[in-house]
Amino acid sequence: MSDFDFNIIIESIPFLLEGMGLTLLLTFFAIVGGLALGVVLALCRLSPYGWLSFAAATYVNFFRSMPLILIIFWFYFLVPFILGRPVGGFYSVLIAFVMFEAAYYCEIMRAGIQSVRTGQVYAGQALGLTYKQNMQFVVLPQAFRAMMPILLTQAIILFQDTSLVYVVGLRDFLVAADIVANRDNRLMEMYLTVALVYFVLCLMGQLCINKLQKKYPSGR
Amino acid sequence: MSMIEMKNVSKWYGDFQVLSECTTSVEKGEVVVVCGPSGSGKSTLIKTVNGLEPFQKGIITVDDISVGAEETDLPKLRSQIGMVFQNFELFPHISIIENIKLAQLKVLNRDDEESKKRGMALLDRVGLADQATKFPAELSGGQQQRVAIARGLAMDPIAMLFDEPTSALDPEMINEVLDVMTELAHEGMTMMVVTHEMGFARRVANRVIFMDQGRIEEDCTKDEFFETDRGERAQEFLSKILTH
Numbered sequence: 048m049s050d051f052d053f054n055i056i057i058e059s060i061p062f063l064l065e066g067m068g069l070t071l072l073l074t075f076f077a078i079v080g081g082l083a084l085g086v087v088l089a090l091c092r093l094s095p096y097g098w099l100s101f102a103a104a105t106y107v108n109f110f111r112s113m114p115l116i117l118i119i120f121w122f123y124f125l126v127p128f129i130l131g132r133p134v135g136g137f138y139s140v141l142i143a144f145v146m147f148e149a150a151y152y153c154e155i156m157r158a159g160i161q162s163v164r165t166g167q168v169y170a171g172q173a174l175g176l177t178y179k180q181n182m183q184f185v186v187l188p189q190a191f192r193a194m195m196p197i198l199l200t201q202a203i204i205l206f207q208d209t210s211l212v213y214v215v216g217l218r219d220f221l222v223a224a225d226i227v228a229n230r231d232n233r234l235m236e237m238y239l240t241v242a243l244v245y246f247v248l249c250l251m252g253q254l255c256i257n258k259l260q261k262k263y264p265s266g267r
Numbered sequence: 268m269s270m271i272e273m274k275n276v277s278k279w280y281g282d283f284q285v286l287s288e289c290t291t292s293v294e295k296g297e298v299v300v301v302c303g304p305s306g307s308g309k310s311t312l313i314k315t316v317n318g319l320e321p322f323q324k325g326i327i328t329v330d331d332i333s334v335g336a337e338e339t340d341l342p343k344l345r346s347q348i349g350m351v352f353q354n355f356e357l358f359p360h361i362s363i364i365e366n367i368k369l370a371q372l373k374v375l376n377r378d379d380e381e382s383k384k385r386g387m388a389l390l391d392r393v394g395l396a397d398q399a400t401k402f403p404a405e406l407s408g409g410q411q412q413r414v415a416i417a418r419g420l421a422m423d424p425i426a427m428l429f430d431e432p433t434s435a436l437d438p439e440m441i442n443e444v445l446d447v448m449t450e451l452a453h454e455g456m457t458m459m460v461v462t463h464e465m466g467f468a469r470r471v472a473n474r475v476i477f478m479d480q481g482r483i484e485e486d487c488t489k490d491e492f493f494e495t496d497r498g499e500r501a502q503e504f505l506s507k508i509l510t511h
Contacts (some may be wrong), residue, residue: 164354164356166352166354166356167356167358169314169319169350169352169356170350170352170356170357170358171358172317172319172342172345173317173319173345173348173349173350173352173419173428174345174346174369174370174374174418174419174422175342175343175344175345175346175347175370175374175422176342176369176370176373176374177342180373180374184358184369184373185358185369188360189358189359189360192360
């Protein structure tokens with residue numbers, strides 16, 4: 048360890064930050080998109096229309112039985128093929144993440160919606176709220192609250208999973224560190240830095256979750 | 268024309284019939300108490316009035332609008348019928364005043380100021396104006412149920428439905444809720460009340476409906492119900508709940 052070079056870490060900070068920018072951007076949009084699509088899928092799964100519920104269930108089961116890395120590959124080659132023009136690695140990967148995560152968010156939100164008592168749904172209906180209003184103002188806010196710790200845990204997993212984008216050549220945090228490591232032959236320094244950064248960020252996320260769990264204990 | 272009219276209403280859960288040929292009506296300004304042993308279908312019956320429970324046979328009209336008809340705007344009809352539930356069902360994630368404002372804003376399209384004013388006036392009326400910014404979980408059961416009544420009244424309903432409004436309350440809180448309901452009845456509100464509170468029925472009801480096994484077994488004026496000999500099942504039921 049005597050030749051452990053801290054300078055290389057400090058010197059490469061701007062480069063690493065660029066990579067972290069991509070990681071965070073991807074994580075953020077994948078969460079927003081995945082959650083939005085996941086909520087829609089959850090509502091479809093719980094719909095009284097059998098065909099709609101079946102279609103959503105098929106979607107979820109399909110994506111949950113595929114390795115994420117395969118989905119990323121697929122969309123990387125598939126999206127430009129479908130659109131007939133290149134869309135760039137970032138967008139094809141983002142679409143892959145959104146569609147993949149939506150399957151998991153769907154199941155979380157389905158459990159959340161089902162955890163809201165029927166009486167609450169009745170109360171909203173009895174006041175004259177439409178299905179959409181009842182979902183928007185009564186059911187989904189309570190479902191989100193009940194599922195918040197699990198949603199955030201899923202977000203942390205997603206944050207870590209974004210490192211898989213190296214397979215299509217996107218330069219995220221891990222890839223940026225890897226480039227420096229190989230260029231300057233500083234594998235130890237860079238991989239330790241990567242591990243430490245992931246550890247600190249995920250730990251902070253986990254602490255937030257624990258705090259939330261105390262504030263909103265499950266069950267009312 | 269009656270405010271609420273039910274004709275031969277039947278309902279099944281699969282093969283199990285929960286309502287059999289129920290026929291009754293509630294006039295404008297009338298207070299009708301529905302009682303009967305548990306599982307007799309009284310809660311189901313009252314939930315069919317605003318379409319929370321669908322039914323397979325028969326006709327229900329409220330203010331001459333058919334509840335079960337395909338073309339009926341059910342949310343609009345429901346907004347005109349207040350409903351109070353056994354477990355209060357205030358929305359736990361928003362404050363008391365927001366609970367009362369929500370449907371005024373979203374369904375009646377009142378503006379923020381007007382819905383708040385109406386809400387505060389009603390909270391004042393049920394004696395809870397000082398609780399407006401609290402959350403439901405911070406209130407006692409009796410207070411929550413009074414808020415639930417205020418929430419229903421904020422919609423200026425043409426009738427109010429009460430589904431066992433005091434059954435989930437501790438004994439010392441029952442009266443504060445019944446008092447609000449009594450006052451409401453004296454003001455001429457049309458009310459359909461599922462309850463075991465026979466004291467309330469005696470004091471306030473115009474008519475009493477007794478249900479058993481999904482059927483309306485008795486449907487008569489309060490005096491007839493309490494003072495003349497009823498059918499065997501009603502007699503048995505009354506003797507059970509009046510002796511404790």
